[in-house]
Amino acid sequence: MQIAEFTPAHASAEELEQWREVLNAMTEADMPGEPRWHGDRMRDYLSITMPNERRLAYVARDDAGRIVGHANLLVYGGEFADTGIFEIFVEPGHRGSGVGRGLLRAVARRASREGLRAIGVEVIATTPAVGFYDRLGFGRAVVENRHLLRLADVDWETVTDSAGRLAAGYRLEYFTGGLPDHLMERYAATKVHLKAEPAYNVGTWRGSADARRLRDSLATLSARGLRPHLVVAIAEGKEAVVGLTELVVAAQRPTRGDQYDTVVAPEHRSYGLGMAMKARMLCELREAEPQLVDVQTWTSLDGDAMAHVDAELGFRNDVQWFEYEADVAELVRRLG
Missing domain, CATH: 3.40.630.30 (Gcn5-related N-acetyltransferase (GNAT))
Structure with missing residues (x-):
């Protein structure tokens, strides 16, 4: 497995498609009722940010060079410059092989170099990500109820x-x-x-x-x-x-x-x-x-x-979402 920085603005169409395939594979495994990701404007979605903000991305590739996991870290500017928000997605078939941990290590180290004090991530309460972040010492800062309204039932x-x-x-x-x-x-x-x-x-x-x-x-x-x-x-x-x-x-x-x-x-x-x-x-x-x-x-x-x-x-509660946070310096030490 190889982890490297990734620039969506300059990525090939094939790489963007592999990025999307990882998202949809995770959705199918963890939340099969959720809508799938389309390829429309994926490059724009991943590369464009607010002024004074940056999105830094990483990919994990298998021995054949195919993307099997990816992460991105949103770095804020101005008065929020000491915090960041990240996401990690790993193809289900590669879970347990160190891909997620490796991507998180890359994110944590980059957050440290950027001078961030803390980073946070949103997690759906019914997915394996809960155990992953619990084991790594993340704390739950916010718990929210997600509600859905099916328009056919309105x-x-x-x-x-x-x-x-x-x-x-x-x-x-x-x-x-x-x-x-x-x-x-x-x-x-x-x-x-x-x-x-x-x-x-x-x-x-x-x-x-x-x-x-x-x-x-x-x-x-x-x-x-x-x-x-x-x-x-x-x-x-x-x-x-x-x-x-x-x-x-x-x-x-x-x-x-x-x-x-x-x-x-x-x-x-x-x-x-x-x-x-x-x-x-x-x-x-x-x-x-x-x-x-x-x-x-x-x-x-x-x-x-x-x-x-x-x-x-007619909105109905279906699942809880957790917002996890971790101190960057502690996380870097924990991950080695």
């Missing part, structure tokens, strides 16, 4: 009715791909309210709560092949943004919608805006993304302001 009459139930003085606006410039500042300011939610009390805040970062974030999503869908609640009169919900559909997994942030400004809660925005989002997706099979979202074990809304819309 009561569209009820959802359409919920999307139209707005208190007087409010309206909803829907955007796909991005936001008009006149809403950027107000939208970003509304996202600041997420900091007070229980689901965001653990870990490091990395939200796009300023207009420049928000603009960069939306542009980066589109450049990576992820289509953003946004529903915004407007308080008429002052034309203030008082609520928002975000969802992304990736070209690489086009049958799955990925729910991002949902927030309502505190002084505008109890008016049903959360339900109306999420219901409106589903109605728009029905037209804009007809290939969608389901939508996923997450809630914190410590409480989530939108949990009751998700339940009423």
Whole structure:
């Protein structure tokens, strides 16, 4: 087995296909009900990052030179420059042969050279990765419940009715791909309210709560092949943004919608805006993304302001996700 750095931007089409095959082999083995990865815009997905961020990749090759495992480490800039997020994927037939450990060693050593204090990884609770990271001394920083909504099971009459139930003085606006410039500042300011939610009390805040970062974030999503869908609640009169919900559909997994942030400004809660925005989002997706099979979202074990809304819309909890963290210096010593 050989482990080496990998540059997706310059990789061959065959190498990118092997990268995707590893992802799909792991999906088939560990979560067979999950959607498979498509090859559309895989290069963009792996190589494009936000300004001041870098994604560093490694591959493990067998004796024939074929990719049997890979890893990537996202290094943040600015105030988050001491932390990073990584992923490791190993073809099931090569588990137990040191591939995963070797890739993690490469990631940990690179994190150390980059001056990172800590690195984290997301793990599905029902997969063998849990035992792997437990044995290596990672700690669980966050536990979340993943919820799925199958669009074939949606009561569209009820959802359409919920999307139209707005208190007087409010309206909803829907955007796909991005936001008009006149809403950027107000939208970003509304996202600041997420900091007070229980689901965001653990870990490091990395939200796009300023207009420049928000603009960069939306542009980066589109450049990576992820289509953003946004529903915004407007308080008429002052034309203030008082609520928002975000969802992304990736070209690489086009049958799955990925729910991002949902927030309502505190002084505008109890008016049903959360339900109306999420219901409106589903109605728009029905037209804009007809290939969608389901939508996923997450809630914190410590409480989530939108949990009751998700339940009423038909989301059902299916599995827990763990966010593991490790001190980089300790991890490097542990791995040798």
